[in-house]
Amino acid sequence: MIKSTELSPPTSAQLDAKDRLAPYRDYFVEPEGGSVIAYLDGNSLGRPLRVTAANLAAFVQGEWGTSLIRSWDEKWMDEPTAVGDRLGEVVLGAAPGQSFIGDSTSVLLYKLLRAGLDGQPGRNQIVIDRDNFPTDRFIVEGIAAELDAEIVWIDPDPLTGVTAEDVGAVIGPRTAVVLLSHVAYRSGFLADAPTITSMVKAAGGLMMWDISHSIGAVPLELDAWGVDLAVGCTYKYLNGGPGAPALAYVNSSLLSSLRQPIWGWMGAADPFGMSANFEPAATVRRFITGTPPILAMQPLKDMTELIAEVGMDAIREKSIALTEHALALAEELLVPLGAEIASPRDPDRRGSHVSVNHPLFGEVTARLWEQGVIPDFRPPHGLRIGLSPLSTSFAEVQAGIQAIREVLVSLT
Numbered sequence: 001m002i003k004s005t006e007l008s009p010p011t012s013a014q015l016d017a018k019d020r021l022a023p024y025r026d027y028f029v030e031p032e033g034g035s036v037i038a039y040l041d042g043n044s045l046g047r048p049l050r051v052t053a054a055n056l057a058a059f060v061q062g063e064w065g066t067s068l069i070r071s072w073d074e075k076w077m078d079e080p081t082a083v084g085d086r087l088g089e090v091v092l093g094a095a096p097g098q099s100f101i102g103d104s105t106s107v108l109l110y111k112l113l114r115a116g117l118d119g120q121p122g123r124n125q126i127v128i129d130r131d132n133f134p135t136d137r138f139i140v141e142g143i144a145a146e147l148d149a150e151i152v153w154i155d156p157d158p159l160t161g162v163t164a165e166d167v168g169a170v171i172g173p174r175t176a177v178v179l180l181s182h183v184a185y186r187s188g189f190l191a192d193a194p195t196i197t198s199m200v201k202a203a204g205g206l207m208m209w210d211i212s213h214s215i216g217a218v219p220l221e222l223d224a225w226g227v228d229l230a231v232g233c234t235y236k237y238l239n240g241g242p243g244a245p246a247l248a249y250v251n252s253s254l255l256s257s258l259r260q261p262i263w264g265w266m267g268a269a270d271p272f273g274m275s276a277n278f279e280p281a282a283t284v285r286r287f288i289t290g291t292p293p294i295l296a297m298q299p300l301k302d303m304t305e306l307i308a309e310v311g312m313d314a315i316r317e318k319s320i321a322l323t324e325h326a327l328a329l330a331e332e333l334l335v336p337l338g339a340e341i342a343s344p345r346d347p348d349r350r351g352s353h354v355s356v357n358h359p360l361f362g363e364v365t366a367r368l369w370e371q372g373v374i375p376d377f378r379p380p381h382g383l384r385i386g387l388s389p390l391s392t393s394f395a396e397v398q399a400g401i402q403a404i405r406e407v408l409v410s411l412t
């Protein structure tokens with residue numbers, strides 16, 4: 001018999017019943033024919049909002065189909081920075097004039113990192129960790145090969161992620177830029193951004209964060225933390241859609257001094273002046289290169305407004321409850337089968353996804369997808385459970401983890 005002090009953990013149904021964000025699940029497009037039982041990959045590709053379908057149709061008819069090229073003058077020239085400013089207000093903790101929507105995250109990583117490095121004469125080291133997302137590491141390798149730059153690698157403990165101590169051990173008078181992921185793409189480890197940023201700045205370096213796995217899931221305070229540069233994906237927790245253009249942030253203190261490497265007419269002071277030589281815009285527009293992908297930046301506006309309605313604190317609270325639930329279920333149902341939890345137990349050090357390792361998870365994930373249970377798999381043996389706070393229920397997490405268990409049992 002359970003003693004009164006030994007309360008059993010709440011069930012998925014109880015958690016869903018008291019979840020005040022539960023009604024927002026209906027705001028998302030329902031997959032057809034009950035074909036998806038559990039979508040646990042919102043950290044890779046967020047689900048579309050219903051309103052986005054209507055807004056895209058209205059955009060095609062109105063701004064594009066009716067206003068035609070006049071829309072550039074009326075609205076679109078300012079769209080990348082207007083959307084960036086709104087994101088700054090709602091999710092980034094950034095004052096206007098520092099953010100814009102532009103190219104892919106990879107290309108923005110290149111542009112901002114190169115600009116940062118060029119803006120640090122006498123310093124030639126780029127600091128990055130070996131667990132960072134491949135594109136971040138590859139961009140750094142490419143820039144180091146292109147310029148006289150040295151890469152300083154941090155080898156973090158996969159579970160604790162990159163700590164302030166790790167960073168403190170490698171920064172110094174030659175540090176130009178430190179590039180880290182705020183939330184690690186495998187483990188979900190949430191780095192101590194305020195502490196690390198101030199350490200790097202005290203050493204004279206520039207701090208650049210890849211916020212791909214935190215925008216829209218973890219509250220950010222880029223201005224207050226003193227972040228220099230940041231980039232991040234908008235197709236994850238901002239539900240911008242496949243290949244949606246990325247977000248870039250350049251601290252206002254650097255706007256006049258940094259020069260990005262890919263000069264194009266849309267980053268010029270007067271794009272329609274058709275001038276003989278490149279003169280960069282005085283504002284954050286100088287980081288834009290060519291014609292901005294206006295159509296592709298429409299959906300993320302819808303999610304930004306939904307986040308504004310709900311509030312980042314409520315989103316974070318649900319995100320923590322979801323990851324706690326996922327970890328408790330994984331502990332109960334998967335660990336006895338030989339799986340290992342590969343994400344931080346401390347919610348203050350965790351983003352909105354959790355990873356579990358098992359040698360059979362590659363095969364397990366393929367079978368799960370066939371039956372409409374959709375986590376993702378990252379080699380060598382990590383199954384990642386991404387929990388998008390506004391579109392995921394606690395029951396969905398349970399159904400997903402039970403299915404993982406059943407497939408694992410069938411394969412062993």
Ligand SMILES: Cc1ncc(COP(=O)(O)O)c(C=O)c1O
Nearest residue numbers: 104105106133135181185210212
């Ligand atoms: C941390 C991180 N950075 C960058 C990217 C990729 O950026 P891109 O949109 O250029 O493929 C991803 C995901 O694909 C990511 O997880």
Ligand SMILES: Nc1c(O)cccc1C(=O)C[C@H](N)C(=O)O
Nearest residue numbers: 043044045133185186212243378
């Ligand atoms: N960016 C992706 C893509 O273009 C196709 C499929 C998946 C992705 C991803 O988002 C991968 C993801 N950033 C990761 O953390 O592994």
